[in-house]
Amino acid sequence: MLQTRFPRPPGDIGHPASFPVPTRRLVVAGATPGGVVRDAADLRASGLVARFVAGARQLEAQGAAAITTSCGFLVLFQRELQEAVGVPLVASSLSMLAPLLAAGRRAGVLTVSAQRLGPAYLEAAGVPVDRIAAIPVEGVAPDSVFATTLLGDFPDWDAGQAAADVVAAAVRLRRRAPELDTLVLECTNLPPYAPRIEQATGLQTVSLLQCETLLAPFGAS
Template identity: 45%
Template structure:
């Protein structure tokens, strides 16, 4: 069987653009390759840091993200993601520039998640920085104004360790910070029926958040599982000619 070439790397359909960081990343984090049940390819955007993306003005970083994305596409990636939910405003321009599907932020799932909920329930967002997750970020993801947004807190270990790019993280405390914030979210907004994690570093605590709140939890992990499943659909069965279409015709 022949296969077409044209790429340098095969089998890693998802390329992930990373901020320039040094903090440790445990399984579940987008930047830990063991998180993914499929191969991924990484590229770092040197000019992007947690501080200037989350607490600063990221507009000037669009060019570096596009350039790094083009390197991944040229290498062989069929779709591009980023590792920060605050990059939702880059979605449209990155997709246009790269010419492949782009998943710039976990926040892009919001509309679909809302549609899964009963009419009297709404989506709530857990973020690393409620102080700086503004209207432009939400609007870029199609999230309506008034959607509950709760942060892990500017003084929390989780927030400060990530945004200061700490060399060490107390992951037990980070878990406690995330669970406490999730509990505040549902206590302050009892009508929240599902929680969406803005921050890609929150994924290791998703199961704990689910257990503590009883709400389903969506994240960059759920988003990229869906994303990759379309880029590299699973083949069912070894011989497609052994199957029959519903009308009885062979495929």
Template identity: 45%
Template sequence: MTNQIARGGKSIYGAPLGILMLEARFPRIPGDMGNGTTWPFPVLFRVVRGASPERVVLNGARGLLPDFIAAAKDLVDLGAEGITTNCGFLSLYQAELAAAVGVPVATSSLMQVPWVQAMLPPGKRVGVVTVSAGSLTDAHLDAAGVPRDIPVAGTEHGREFFRVLIKAEKNDMDVALARQDILDAGADLIRRHPEVGAIVLECTNMPPYAAALAEATGLPVYDIYSMVTWMFAGLRPKSW
């Protein structure tokens, strides 16, 4: 029998991806980033206390950077080899988190926009569906490498998604109404910007509705699931 040496240095093994979670109580259905069954690989979760969706999305995450850095460092100490976050609006902290933790960091699904744009034919553009178009500033876009004039549609005027996830008006959610809010935002995006050839979903709670949106629009749809599974593929390349 060949001698084997097991290497130590971590607290937890087999879960190389760490997810920084906002503090919220809404339902996290399968497909949501905060549902453990969403991922085809083990992940480590860490809730950042005080980082409510309303504070992060509507108030620019002001004052929360030290808390996110501390939580990210904790995940790395536990064994995470890459860090991502539970809100696309945390692109604001991309540079600071990447500099602080010493492992790859992908704060926002919006970081996919340049990749997707590079795949599109001439004359076509990436469009973004976000939980709150009114809160998505040039600073968020700049931090993720997204053009400031990108077509955007939000869900803040819908009936369910925004008021449950961001305003925390209740702890339950009508999934059909939430899905319709996403479809309505996608339809609005295409109506105002017919040149859109692919959609990136900013919000990490939107992947459960990505397939429905792709079917309704006939366009490719990318989200935090597509980005994180790509990121994981680099952390754990398949052995052939």
């Protein structure tokens, strides 16, 4: 997990009740939201991958049956992280995008920062290069309560406004890409609002909380 202090309501990956299976959390010191949610080249150059590799190995040594992270941008390190451990590891819900497309789903992405979620992240997620440009990506407004609280790592927020910010972003994406039937939630802080997103857009939402690779070792799905 990133080192954070922002609110984590039920459904957020950092809330202990969000997964239907027992979880163990490990905070990677120095991995702040502002240090991870950045352009791919900057994240690569940050050297943070070594800290996340060490964290994944520590979790495996503690008996973790599957491992994930608390930020979708860490898909950039998917290969290095999976190679470092012997248990299933899914760094980001973005890794669910390619299988959805292969199954014929018309999927878009809702993210905390569309400005920073460039093509390199979707390529790292396994999306075929020739399909990346066609995938609609929408970010929560940069000046919104939701985005500024998360990226600035503030401890308090107007919860109602944060929810409205997220739903507004999903509605924007729905309007400009009416062909969609599925919405992948990049940010692990978005799932608390999945029911409201689905009600407002009619789209099915997908997040790490439904990732079969993570749940299969526990016999859950």
